[in-house]
Amino acid sequence: DGGITQSPKYLFRKEGQNVTLSCEQNLNHDAMYWYRQDPGQGLRLIYYSQIVNDFQKGDIAEGYSVSREKKESFPLTVTSAQKNPTAFYLCASRDSTYEKLFFGSGTQLSVL
Amino acid sequence: AQSVTQLDSQVPVFEEAPVELRCNYSSSVSVYLFWYVQYPNQGLQLLLKYLSGSTLVKGINGFEAEFNKSQTSFHLRKPSVHISDTAEYFCAVSETGANNLFFGTGTRLTVIP
Numbered sequence: 689d690g691g692i693t694q695s696p697k698y699l700f701r702k703e704g705q706n707v708t709l710s711c712e713q714n715l716n717h718d719a720m721y722w723y724r725q726d727p728g729q730g731l732r733l734i735y736y737s738q739i740v741n742d743f744q745k746g747d748i749a750e751g752y753s754v755s756r757e758k759k760e761s762f763p764l765t766v767t768s769a770q771k772n773p774t775a776f777y778l779c780a781s782r783d784s785t786y787e788k789l790f791f792g793s794g795t796q797l798s799v800l
Numbered sequence: 801a802q803s804v805t806q807l808d809s810q811v812p813v814f815e816e817a818p819v820e821l822r823c824n825y826s827s828s829v830s831v832y833l834f835w836y837v838q839y840p841n842q843g844l845q846l847l848l849k850y851l852s853g854s855t856l857v858k859g860i861n862g863f864e865a866e867f868n869k870s871q872t873s874f875h876l877r878k879p880s881v882h883i884s885d886t887a888e889y890f891c892a893v894s895e896t897g898a899n900n901l902f903f904g905t906g907t908r909l910t911v912i913p
Binding site for chain 1 (some may be wrong): 806832834836839842843844845846849851871878883899900901903904905
């Protein structure tokens with residue numbers, strides 16, 4: 689089945705540690721997105737990528753980094769510079785018609 | 801700049817009663833409008849979308865929404881809710897052909913038995 693796979697489902701970060709969240713899609717979509725979800729704040733865009741080897745900052749990119757070396761993969765690294773990383777992270781992709789987003793099942797990141 | 805306002809953060813409703821979840825947006829250009837549903841600890845699923853054409857849009861699970869350009873609204877309705885409709889609902893907007901989607905802050909619908 690086509691879809692988006694996020695892993696792991698739960699992730700814990702220690703102080704000063706970088707962690708990487710995985711996002712893989714087999715939908716052949718060019719555009720991919722990372723959103724952060726906090727209670728009562730909806731979804732906020734961290735980074736997005738329209739094509740391989742290109743990505744753009746969203747509204748809250750500070751403390752995060754991404755790469756897009758393959759069309760299928762768009763990993764997100766939460767760096768030690770992100771002082772409040774506890775949140776639910778959602779990856780999404782969009783087809784060329786821009787008609788809708790397909791979402792993964794999310795990763796819950798918590799700080800130890 | 802675009803923005804989306806979901807006026808109600810929480811909506812409790814009794815089972816089999818009707819419900820309306822409100823969404824207003826601001827944009828100076830033509831838009832695509834979406835409603836997504838999120839069940840606990842899961843990603844978002846598309847309920848319905850308005851791209852063009854008829855202003856009344858029907859989606860999955862018996863939901864529908866009406867695009868009102870003059871009021872810049874896209875309210876979601878269901879005539880009779882079920883327990884299984886308990887979830888968080890997000891309204892979203894994008895400019896036609898644009899890369900990004902702007903989401904509202906969500907409305908938590910709780911269906912009471």
